[in-house]
Amino acid sequence: MNLETHLNRFFERDWLLAIEALLPSIHEVDRIAVRIWFRFFPLELFRFLESAEDKDTAIFSLAIQGKYCLKDQIDSSHDFLYGHRYWRVVKSAIESKSESFNDDVVDLAGLIKRVADEVAKSARTDGSLTIAISAVGLMTLVQVGLDDFKAASGEIVKPKGIMAKSPGQIVAERAKDDSQGLFGFLKTVDKKFSVTYSENDPKGRFAIMSDQEIASASAKDRSQNWKAKDERCWEGVVPVECLSASCGTCWVGVIAGQEKLSEVAPRERRQMKVFGYNQPDDAKPILRLACQARASGNATIVVPPWNGVFGKKVYGNVEEVELEPVTSSAKALREVVREAASAGSDEN
Numbered sequence: 001m002n003l004e005t006h007l008n009r010f011f012e013r014d015w016l017l018a019i020e021a022l023l024p025s026i027h028e029v030d031r032i033a034v035r036i037w038f039r040f041f042p043l044e045l046f047r048f049l050e051s052a053e054d055k056d057t058a059i060f061s062l063a064i065q066g067k068y069c070l071k072d073q074i075d076s077s078h079d080f081l082y083g084h085r086y087w088r089v090v091k092s093a094i095e096s097k098s099e100s101f102n103d104d105v106v107d108l109a110g111l112i113k114r115v116a117d118e119v120a121k122s123a124r125t126d127g128s129l130t131i132a133i134s135a136v137g138l139m140t141l142v143q144v145g146l147d148d149f150k151a152a153s154g155e156i157v158k159p160k161g162i163m164a165k166s167p168g169q170i171v172a173e174r175a176k177d178d179s180q181g182l183f184g185f186l187k188t189v190d191k192k193f194s195v196t197y198s199e200n201d202p203k204g205r206f207a208i209m210s211d212q213e214i215a216s217a218s219a220k221d222r223s224q225n226w227k228a229k230d231e232r233c234w235e236g237v238v239p240v241e242c243l244s245a246s247c248g249t250c251w252v253g254v255i256a257g258q259e260k261l262s263e264v265a266p267r268e269r270r271q272m273k274v275f276g277y278n279q280p281d282d283a284k285p286i287l288r289l290a291c292q293a294r295a296s297g298n299a300t301i302v303v304p305p306w307n308g309v310f311g312k313k314v315y316g317n318v319e320e321v322e323l324e325p326v327t328s329s330a331k332a333l334r335e336v337v338r339e340a341a342s343a344g345s346d347e348n
Contacts, residue, residue, distance in 0.1 A: 001101075001103050002098065002101055003094075003097055003098045003101040003141070003146075004098070004141065004142070004145070004146055006101065006103050006111075007138060007141065007142045008142060010108055011043065011044070012042055012043035012044045014108055015038060015043060015108065015135075015139060016038060016278075018107075018108040018109040018112060018135070019034060019035060019038060019135060021109045022109050022112060022113065022131055022135070023035075025113070025127070025128060025131055026128060026131045026132050027082070027126070027128040027129050027132075027167050028167075028171050029082040029129070029167040029168075029170050029171055030081050030082050030083050030129070030131075030132035030133070031132075032253075032254075032255050032256070032258075032286050033080055033081045033082070033132065033253075033255050033302070034081065034131075034132035034133075034135060034136065035280075035286055036080075036253030036254075036255065036286055036287070036302060037077070037078055037080075037081065037132075037136055037253075038135075038136075038139065039253070039277060039278045039286075039287060040077070040253065040304045040305075041070050041077065041139065041143065042276070042278060042314075043139070043142065043143070044314050044315065045062075045068075045276065045308075045310055045314050046070070046143050048310070048313065048314045061313070062308045062309055062310045062313060062314075063307075063308050063309045064306060064307070064308035064310075065232055065239075065249070065306060065307055065308070066230065066232055066239075066304075066305050066306030066307060067305040067306050068305070068306035068308065070140060070143045070144055071143070071144045071148055073305070074140055074144055074148065074149065074152040075087065075152050075153060075154060075155050075156065076157070077136075077140070077305075078133060078136045079156070079157045079200065080198075080199065080255065080302045081132055081133055081136065082129065082132075082163065082167055082170065083129055083130055083131075083132050083133030083134075083136075084133060084156055084157065084159075085156060085159055086119055086123050086125070086129070086130055086133055087133060087137070087154060087156050088154040088155075088156065089119050089122050089123045090115070090119050090130070090133050090134055090136075090137040091137060091149070091152070091154045092122075092154075093115055093118045093119050093122065093134075093137075094115060094134075094137050094138060094141055094149070095146075095149070095150055097115065097118075098141070098146055111138070112131060112134055112135045112138060113131065115134040115137070115138065116130040116131040116134040116135075117130075119133075119134055129167060157200055159200065160200045160201065160202070161198075161199055161200050161201055161202040161204065162174075162196070162199040162200075162202075163199045163200045170199070171256075174196075174255070174256035174257070174298075174300050175256065176298060177193060177260075177297045177298045178192065178193050178194050178298060180192070190209065190210070191209070191210035192207055192208070192209055192210070193207070193208050193209075193210065193260075193295055193296075193297050193298045193299075194206070194207060194208065194298050195207075195208050195214055195217060195218070195295065195298070195299050195300075195301060196298070196299070196300045196301070197218075197237050197238075197301055197302070197303055199300065203223075206218055206220070206221040206236070206237070207220075207221075208295045209295075210295065210296055211262075211294050211295070211296065212294060212295060213243075213290065213291055213292065213293060213294050214238060214250075214252065214261075214288070214290035214291075214293050214294075214295065214299070214301065215236075215238050215240050215243060215250045215289075215290040215291040216243075216291075217236075217295070218235075218236030218237055218238035218240070218290065219234075219235040219236040219238075219240065220236070221236045221237065222235070224237075230305075232249060232307070237303060238250050238252060238290045238301075238303055239303070239307065240290070240291060242291070243291045244291065245267050245268050245271045245289050245291060245292050246271070247307075248271065248272075248274075248275035248277070248289070248307050248308070248309055249307045250289055250290040250291050250307075251272070251275065251277050251287060251288070251289055251290070251304060251307060252287070252288055252289075252290050252293075252301045252302065252303055252304070253286060253287055253301060253302045253304065254285075254286050254287070254288055254293075254299060254300070254301055255286075255300040255301065255302060256299065256300040257295075257297060257298055257299030257300055258282075258284040258285065258286060258299075259284055260295060260296050260297030260298065260299055261284055261288060261293045261294065261295055261296070261299060262284075262292075262293060262294040262295075262296075263283045263284055264279075264283065264284070264285065264288070264292075265292065267292075268288070268289050268292040271289065272287065272289065273311050273317065273318060274309065274311045274312070274318050275307075275308070275309050275310070275311055276308070276309065276310035276311035276312075276314055276315055277311075
């Protein structure tokens, strides 16, 4: 049995359980980021689309927008992980293991750990820094196949900004709040914080007022032509359509600062299930709808390169659904989103 065949025996739930089992061994700098990555590129959605009789129709039926395919971003999908800097070594280790694999390690967590240990030894670094990126590498192999995996250049984004610091320094930076001035402790209103969306860019942040939604704050950042970079971005770095938790366009991963965001309201939790984003059941989870999450301090987010509505068709865990996008920009998506959220799974 080769490595690909072995890995294809596992389901998405197996991978998520393996990551949870490995969390204590993963350095805090990547502990949340790796959980976010696995939800940005869900295995069950990939398999659903691969098995569809008409893939284009299936994509349309799930209202998918943006770059959902991991094959198109093999080297870049994980650039928000600290372990991204070890990607070339991870890629080499997985390619080598693919050529000489034996299935004496049946346990998925054990296999990830074995690859991570090899990478740590080659990179001369601590193993806690290579587990997350090794898990990402193995899942990438599953979704792109060995030929495309090997063909990828292995180029990485050179660490800059906060990401150029040590793991401990990064964790400490993420925990900080912007200063409110000499008498900031007296302020009860008008406190201003920051949301970081790219730790590799010293300017990769936007201002947010206390109790303001992340999406609203993002929309006020006119520093760049966001739509030219991502056609889903009408204004600001966070894609947005409806501002009412009805389209799922603005979902984000929260790498740090979850505790400084408002708790999830019942509507947001229900809609995240509809969209299929596999949001953990925590009061302040790692996935949020930016139009619903209000800040009371600094936060670090990562914006996924795509969005869709696949909870019912892929996971079959949604019963009655009512989606009502209310702004004019969302009207074009209204019927597609409604159908994606309520129709039965008949593509496969």
